[in-house]
Structures are given as structure tokens and as C-alpha cells.
Amino acid sequence: xxxxxxxxxxxxxxxxxxxxxxxxxxxxxxxxxxxxxxxxxxxxxxxxxxxxxxxxxxxxxxxxxxxxxxxxxxxxxxxxxxxxxxxxxxxxxxxxxxxxxxxxxxxxxxxxxxxxxxxxxxxxxxxxxxxxxxxxxxxxxxxxxxxxxxxxxxxxxxxxxxxxxxxxxxxxxxxxxxxxxxxxxxxxxxxxxxxxxxxxxxxxxxxxxxxxxxxxxxxxxxxxxxxxxxxxxxxxxxxxxxxxxxxxxxxxxxxx
Numbered sequence: 001x002x003x004x005x006x007x008x009x010x011x012x013x014x015x016x017x018x019x020x021x022x023x024x025x026x027x028x029x030x031x032x033x034x035x036x037x038x039x040x041x042x043x044x045x046x047x048x049x050x051x052x053x054x055x056x057x058x059x060x061x062x063x064x065x066x067x068x069x070x071x072x073x074x075x076x077x078x079x080x081x082x083x084x085x086x087x088x089x090x091x092x093x094x095x096x097x098x099x100x101x102x103x104x105x106x107x108x109x110x111x112x113x114x115x116x117x118x119x120x121x122x123x124x125x126x127x128x129x130x131x132x133x134x135x136x137x138x139x140x141x142x143x144x145x146x147x148x149x150x151x152x153x154x155x156x157x158x159x160x161x162x163x164x165x166x167x168x169x170x171x172x173x174x175x176x177x178x179x180x181x182x183x184x185x186x187x188x189x190x191x192x193x194x195x196x197x198x199x200x201x202x203x204x205x206x207x208x209x210x211x212x213x214x215x216x217x218x219x220x221x222x223x224x225x226x227x228x229x230x231x232x233x234x235x236x237x238x239x240x241x242x243x244x245x246x247x248x249x250x251x252x253x254x255x256x
Contacts, residue, residue, distance in 0.1 A: 005197075005215040008044025013221035020066055020112030023203075024142060026223055027064040030230035033209025039225035043218055050196055050211040051189035054145065054165045057156045061163035063206035065114035065142040067213070069186040069198050070102060070179060072148070074122040077176035085178055098179035103135055105182050111140035114204050118186035119148035123168055125175030126151035130159070137162045145204060145211055147188045165206050 007013070016023070027036075040048055056063070075081045089097060106113060115136060117127055128144065130152035136144070137159065146166040150156065153169050167189075187195040196213050198204075203214040214222050236253055249256070 005045065005048075005217070007215070007218050009218075009221070013043070013218045014224055016220040016223070020110055023219065023223060024064045024112055026227065027205060028062050030227045031062070031064070031205060031207075031223075033205070033207050033212070035226045035229040035233075036205045036212055036214070036222065037209075038229060039222045040212065040214065040218075042225060043221060045215065045218070047190060047193040048196060048213040048215070049191040050145070050206075050213070051147075051167070052191050052210060053167050053189070054147075054206070054211050056206065056208070057150065057153050057164040057166060057169075058159060058162070059157075060208070061143075061161075063114065063143045063145070063163040063165055063204060063211065065112050065204060066110075066216075067116050067198050067200065067202045067204055068105065068109065068113040068141070068182070069116050069118065069184060069200055071181035071184060071186050072117060072119045072122065072127060072177050073180045074120060074124070075176035075178065077174045081176060098182075099132070102179055102182050103139065106136050106141050107139040109140065111142070113141045115141055115144040115146075116186065116188060116198050116204065117144070117146040117148055118188055118198075119146070119177070122148055122175070122177060124170075124172075125149065125177060126170050126173050127177065128164075129173070130155035133159060133162055133164060143204075143206075145188070145206070163206065165211050 119127055127148040128146055128150045143163040149168040149170045150166045151171050156164050183200045185197055185199045188198055190196040201216040203219045205212050
């Protein structure tokens with residue numbers, strides 16, 4: 001296990017007998033950036049926040065789901081490279097385009113995946129567009145985190161239940177890249193660390209505060225703590241809104 005993901009609990013993390021789609025709905029119902037960060041901190045995890053430059057195309061939608069890591073490699077866009085890649089796909093994938101292989105993985109996995117693209121810092125082309133998002137969603141994916149560019153944002157914004165977080169947008173697909181690995185650990189730019197390691201089966205949570213990773217070993221423990229925070233804060237908020245004296249607020253709840 002990555003040393004950054006060594007959690008600190010007296011007992012084994014709790015597990016729930018629920019589907020991933022049920023987890024997603026429960027996180028969306030009770031969770032927000034601050035409560036997820038607090039729950040992660042409470043179990044001893046610190047370096048799970050992604051770079052602040054990620055922003056949501058579908059502003060206001062909450063990104064939650066099981067990570068499907070995808071590693072890209074950049075190539076110059078020339079006829080020679082195109083011929084080389086076609087020969088490579090024929091040799092290694094029976095002529096199947098790597099993106100088609102990716103979509104097959106989305107289809108075969110249980111519903112609830114989030115595509116996570118590691119582009120190796122390449123910011124020349126758009127790495128994903130609305131039609132690809134639509135195809136992924138139709139076969140069970142529930143969103144995307146792209147450490148590169150996306151395009152067709154006019155239509156991506158109109159998609160329901162498919163939040164897309166990205167480092168940038170650009171209209172051009174050309175620039176040269178190919179998918180080289182699917183469902184293998186990748187490294188995505190981090191906020192509190194240079195990068196955050198994303199493994200298959202880890203979870204992501206993103207909202208207007210930013211995007212965070214929840215290691216797969218503690219996803220249910222974090223969810224249960226988030227739900228506890230939600231209940232506690234709902235009661236606390238109601239008391240404060242009704243005019244609870246300031247001294248009583250800080251005596252009962254401490255620093256807000």
C-alpha cells in the first residue's frame with residue numbers, strides 16, 4: 001500500500017453491504033468537500049487532495065465514484081506516427097483502437113466508475129469530448145477527472161449525472177496521444193503533495209471545493225463518518241440559525 005495511504009484506526013475500517021451506486025447516492029446526499037476532508041483526516045490520511053487547478057465543467061454537480069485509472073502517452077501528430085500506431089494496435093490489440101478497449105473495460109466493470117486520465121502533463125490536445133463522455137455514461141461510468149484537456153464543453157455542461165473535472169479545455173483533438181494503460185496505478189497532480197497516486201478501485205469525491213481521493217480500503221469508513229458529520233452539523237446549524245448565544249456555540253461545538 002502507498003505510504004501516503006496508511007490510515008490510522010484502532011479497529012479495522014467498517015464495511016457496508018451496499019452497491020457502488022448506493023455508495024454514490026449516499027455520498028451525494030450527505031457529503032461535501034469539507035466533511036470528506038475531515039473524515040479522511042480523522043482516519044489519518046492527509047495527501048489525498050488533487051491540484052486546485054482542476055475545475056468542474058458541469059458546475060454544481062458532485063463527482064463521486066470508483067476510479068478507473070487511464071494512462072496516456074504523447075506523440076507528435078505526423079503521418080509516420082499514425083502509421084506506427086496503427087501497426088502497433090494491429091500487433092498488440094488485433095487492430096482495436098485503445099479507446100475502444102477502454103470503453104470495453106467501462107462496460108465490463110460494475111456501474112459507478114469514474115475515468116481518471118493521467119496525461120503526463122500533455123496540454124496540447126483535448127483528450128476527451130462529449131461523445132466519448134456520452135458513450136462512457138451509457139455503459140455505467142459516472143464522471144471523469146482529466147489531468148489534461150476536454151472539449152465540447154457546451155454539451156458536456158448539459159449532461160446530467162456525469163460531472164467532468166479537468167485542468168483545461170481546448171477545441172483541437174490533434175496534438176498526438178494514445179492510451180497505453182487502463183486499470184493500472186497512475187499519478188495525478190496533487191495539492192498537498194506533488195501528485196496523488198490513483199489505484200483501480202480507489203474512490204473520488206469532487207464538488208465546488210475541489211476533488212479528493214478516498215483510498216478503497218476506507219471508503220465505507222469515510223462514508224459513515226461523513227454521514228455522522230452531516231447529522232451533527234444539521235442539528236448544529238439549526239441551533240445557530242435560531243440564535244444560539246455565541247458563548248454557548250463555542251462551549252458546545254468549539255471553534256467552527
